[in-house]
Amino acid sequence: MAVSRALETLFELRKPQPKTRKVLVAGVSSKRSLGLAIGEHMHQSGWETVLTTRRPERLALVAPHHEVRHLDYPDDMSAIDDLSDLTGMVFCLAKTDIADKDSGLLGVSEENFLKTISTSCYSFIALVREVQRRNPNLRSVVALTFLGGERVVPGYEVLGVAKAALEHSVRALASELGHENVRVNGVSAGAVPTTSSRVLPDFRRVHEALSRQSFLRRGVTAEEVAGATAYLLSEQSGGTTGEILQVNGGLRHTVL
Ligand SMILES: NC(=O)c1ccc[n+]([C@@H]2O[C@H](COP(=O)([O-])OP(=O)(O)OC[C@H]3O[C@@H](n4cnc5c(N)ncnc54)[C@H](OP(=O)(O)O)[C@@H]3O)[C@@H](O)[C@H]2O)c1
Numbered sequence: 675m676a677v678s679r680a681l682e683t684l685f686e687l688r689k690p691q692p693k694t695r696k697v698l699v700a701g702v703s704s705k706r707s708l709g710l711a712i713g714e715h716m717h718q719s720g721w722e723t724v725l726t727t728r729r730p731e732r733l734a735l736v737a738p739h740h741e742v743r744h745l746d747y748p749d750d751m752s753a754i755d756d757l758s759d760l761t762g763m764v765f766c767l768a769k770t771d772i773a774d775k776d777s778g779l780l781g782v783s784e785e786n787f788l789k790t791i792s793t794s795c796y797s798f799i800a801l802v803r804e805v806q807r808r809n810p811n812l813r814s815v816v817a818l819t820f821l822g823g824e825r826v827v828p829g830y831e832v833l834g835v836a837k838a839a840l841e842h843s844v845r846a847l848a849s850e851l852g853h854e855n856v857r858v859n860g861v862s863a864g865a866v867p868t869t870s871s872r873v874l875p876d877f878r879r880v881h882e883a884l885s886r887q888s889f890l891r892r893g894v895t896a897e898e899v900a901g902a903t904a905y906l907l908s909e910q911s912g913g914t915t916g917e918i919l920q921v922n923g924g925l926r927h928t929v930l
Pocket residue numbers: 701702703704706707708709727728729745746747748765766767768769793818819820821862863864865866867868869870871
């Protein structure tokens with residue numbers, strides 16, 4: 675009996691329940707960003723929020739409810755240096771050089787390939803490592819991804835490779851951090867018009883085609899993506915890790 679109580683106590687010590695709920699949302703640019711919709715949702719749910727961006731002055735104008743910090747990977751990661759009370763983190767960084775946009779995967783330069791993977795995938799691993807090291811109460815990490823990491827979506831080639839790598843990184847980090855009581859999941863969002871999605875070649879045509887094909891016969895909203903992310907950040911999804919939650923109206927299962 676005494677032994678089982680001691681084990682229970684030890685188990686509880688290894689799993690301290692955080693009092694504050696605070697999330698870092700990395701990669702927010704404008705009022706259209708999915709990261710801002712996620713930040714707003716978490717703020718309305720009573721969480722403290724820190725948003726990172728490469729243009730803090732501009733973002734602060736449209737994000738008055740949030741602490742805004744500068745983060746430019748890999749040159750400036752100082753935004754996370756003094757953060758030690760995070761319970762959640764959301765990864766929204768993605769970038770590719772659209773100069774290669776009409777060339778398919780065969781025409782992508784090695785330089786753009788490596789830069790795309792570095793910004794859109796490796797930075798996730800680097801951020802999780804640094805955030806987890808500083809934040810003993812970190813419980814949940816969510817990365818935003820797209821079906822183009824699993825299926826061939828015209829115009830998304832090199833980003834698709836990066837998203838495939840990102841999705842496997844979600845599973846690998848979930849495996850590595852599970853014993854630390856940190857869950858790692860992804861949200862695969864349907865196409866939503868944002869600053870970066872609009873610059874992708876043929877975004878409008880792809881958006882319309884995907885919306886028509888989905889079971890719901892419509893695109894999804896930034897708020898729906900934010901709601902799914904909030905679920906994965908919360909304890910309601912406490913048994914879920916290493917998963918990619920599809921928020922795309924059933925697109926993953928459609929043929930026509
Ligand atoms: N919108 C969609 O249809 C859709 C669908 C599925 C998944 N997603 C994913 O959702 C996430 C958010 O995308 P979004 O559509 O909301 O577009 P977004 O607002 O442009 O978000 C992407 C963010 O990544 C930042 N970023 C790029 N390179 C960076 C670097 N080196 N260091 C720091 N930050 C950097 C961008 O900053 P700058 O603006 O300064 O470049 C921007 O804030 C992305 O991972 C995207 O792939 C989007």
